[in-house]
Amino acid sequence: MERKLETRITRMLGIERPILLGAMQWLAKAELVAAVSNAGGLGVMSSATFPNAEELRQEIRKCRTLTDKPFAVNLTLMPSLAPPDYPSYVRVCIEEGIRIMETSGRAPEAFMETMKGAGMTVIHKCTAVRHAKTAQKIGCDAVIMDGTEAAGHVGENDVGSIALWPAAVDALDIPVIACGGVGDGRGLAAALMLGCEGATVGSRFFLSEEAPALREGKEMVAQRLDETGTTLVLRRFQNTTRVLNNGLAVKVREMEMNGASIQELAPYISGRRLKTAFETGNLDDGILTIGQISGILHDIQPVRKIMDDMMEDCFRCMDRYR
Numbered sequence: 001m002e003r004k005l006e007t008r009i010t011r012m013l014g015i016e017r018p019i020l021l022g023a024m025q026w027l028a029k030a031e032l033v034a035a036v037s038n039a040g041g042l043g044v045m046s047s048a049t050f051p052n053a054e055e056l057r058q059e060i061r062k063c064r065t066l067t068d069k070p071f072a073v074n075l076t077l078m079p080s081l082a083p084p085d086y087p088s089y090v091r092v093c094i095e096e097g098i099r100i101m102e103t104s105g106r107a108p109e110a111f112m113e114t115m116k117g118a119g120m121t122v123i124h125k126c127t128a129v130r131h132a133k134t135a136q137k138i139g140c141d142a143v144i145m146d147g148t149e150a151a152g153h154v155g156e157n158d159v160g161s162i163a164l165w166p167a168a169v170d171a172l173d174i175p176v177i178a179c180g181g182v183g184d185g186r187g188l189a190a191a192l193m194l195g196c197e198g199a200t201v202g203s204r205f206f207l208s209e210e211a212p213a214l215r216e217g218k219e220m221v222a223q224r225l226d227e228t229g230t231t232l233v234l235r236r237f238q239n240t241t242r243v244l245n246n247g248l249a250v251k252v253r254e255m256e257m258n259g260a261s262i263q264e265l266a267p268y269i270s271g272r273r274l275k276t277a278f279e280t281g282n283l284d285d286g287i288l289t290i291g292q293i294s295g296i297l298h299d300i301q302p303v304r305k306i307m308d309d310m311m312e313d314c315f316r317c318m319d320r321y322r
């Protein structure tokens with residue numbers, strides 16, 4: 001019989017394992033989301049993948065055909081040249097019976113009344129304790145604390161996970177979910193030892209069979225990267241993002257240093273370009289968000305195996321000191 005690892009988060013979300021899928025634009029679609037939920041974690045669908053709320057609705061429906069377990073939808077509230085119609089995304093989630101919303105980027109204050117009024121559990125992902133305190137104050141049920149190791153938007157303070165997670169645990173009453181640098185059972189055990197109630201995992205699930213990117217691209221990340229394989233871009237715009245350190249990222253950094261505007265950078269950093277790179281497998285032709293932990297991830301595995309191994313290794317780490 002499988003050993004149980006119950007935390008405030010597994011109880012709150014109605015899941016068996018304290019592992020959440022990192023919302024990943026273009027990738028956290030029905031198949032990957034359902035795979036994580038079916039393996040006992042919480043799949044989190046990326047609403048930013050869909051150009052409009054109706055397409056999100058279809059993906060939610062598709063996901064329901066693949067799992068009867070809980071899954072969440074992420075709203076990434078970032079400054080954008082063409083911001084999505086967030087209220088319609090929230091409305092569709094409510095109409096489709098989504099019970100758990102994850103927000104990231106800005107605090108979700110504007111949507112709290114609607115989401116809580118519909119009985120949703122709201123989890124906010126943030127990069128600083130002061131932001132987490134705001135999330136707690138406005139009624140979020142849990143926070144995800146995203147250390148600077150993480151893939152994607154890491155904030156402007158460069159605080160590593162090992163310092164950030166316990167700082168949030170000490171400062172908050174609501175449960176804290178670790179994020180940024182959890183790629184295996186050792187990372188999950190470390191998160192739990194530091195007082196977190198679970199972990200959000202992105203880069204490891206990018207290197208899963210179910211992540212809908214061409215295998216060649218995933219192989220390149222699995223084989224080429226060590227712990228120094230990422231870099232930060234868009235700091236000048238206070239939108240610092242951890243990405244694969246490829247030729248395009250070097251170009252973007254140079255353009256930033258030379259004072260390029262966001263409009264001038266747009267053709268290089270555009271999400272559309274990354275979508276094409278996922279489809280062609282040439283990840284050197286896009287700005288790929290990927291975390292430092294990819295330095296220890298050298299294989300592509302099915303989600304179920306990733307999660308089984310993570311739990312087994314986590315227990316092994318915890319047992320070492322019994």
Ligand SMILES: Cc1cc2nc3c(=O)[nH]c(=O)nc-3n(C[C@H](O)[C@H](O)[C@H](O)COP(=O)(O)O)c2cc1C
Pocket residue numbers: 021022023024025027046048074076104105125146149150151152153179180181182183200201202203204206288289290291292293
């Ligand atoms: C390819 C990729 C795309 C991502 N897209 C988003 C996104 O659209 N919104 C978001 O909040 N986080 C996004 N993230 C960040 C993840 O949700 C998660 O916070 C992060 O990957 C955790 O750090 P880790 O990679 O060290 O596990 C993305 C991550 C990856 C790898």
